[in-house]
Amino acid sequence: MSDAPAYTPPKVWTWNKESGGKFANINRPIAGPTHEKALSVGKHPIQLYSLGTPNGVKATVMLEELLALGHTGAEYDAWLIDINKGEQFSSGYVEINPNSKIPVMVDHGEPKPVRVFESGSILLYLAEKFGAFLPSDRAGRTEALNWLFWQMGAAPFLGGGFGHFYAYAPAKWEYPIDRYAMEVKRQLNVLDRRLAETAYLAGDAYTIADISVWPWYGSMVKGILYDAGEFLAVHEYKNVIRWTEEIAKRPAVKRGRMVNRTWGDPASQLHERHHASDFDLKTQDKVKVAT
Secondary structure, three states, X not given: OOOOOOOOOOOOOOOOOOOOOOOHHHXXXXXXXXXXXXXXXXXXXXXXXXXXXXXXXXXXXHHHHHHHOOOHHHOEEEEEOOHHHOXXXXXXXXXXXOOOOOOEEEEOOOOOOEEEEOHHHHHHHHHHHHOOOOOXXXXXXXXXXXXXXXXXXXXXXXXXXXXXXXXHOOOOOHHHHHHHHHHHHHHHHHHHHHHOOOXXXXXXXXXXXXXXXXXXXXXXXXXXXXXOOOOOOHHHOHHHHHHHHHHHOOHHHHHHHHEOOOOXXXXXXXXXXXXXXXXXXXXXXHHHHHO
């Protein structure tokens, strides 16, 4: 354990210093905008404001999957929101997402524009709007929603818990890393046991449950998220690995992972997406670099 002296909480907590860690400059205990700026609006009915984090990937994969099925109404503009610069605190952003997190979506295809914030809500909204990736029978629908809501409740332990203390905190502390590593491994075991029984989380069909869980836990078992694959011994979760690899091969998933991505191989990044041809242009740029 650490030799640091034990912390005694004050009677009343006050915000008198930055929280520390990678995102200290954007963490604050109050909501609301920090600056005035309107959001851009493109020509498509659906406008997405996001970043290619796991939660952002959920939305872009879903939209690309819908387009792959022929739902032309799912055409969208994806605008980059740089959370490190605090762009999620603009007046325009806060107006459509008072929680100032990514992603957020506005559907201008309705009689009155509909704002949709929280990634799980976006998946459910799109599934119901287009009648896709969500079973229509009560039992199947409920099972898909079971796993969708499981992910929404579980991911904070993986992201804000394990991810923060393992990868982003200003110092490594044994207790929180052990506590959250234990919980993440339990969650991976929950998934592994389920995927030993079924091809996908809700059963035989690929649904919004998989689209929700895959960007987080698929990235974990592939060793991408927090570079913690060895630490968490993710090779133990054979069924999660099988499921992860199958989903990763889907063309719509490959496209969705590129959108609003600003790190990694430049060929894997499409900072903004305004038309399906943007992917073709990215491929052409890759060929030009190679030649």
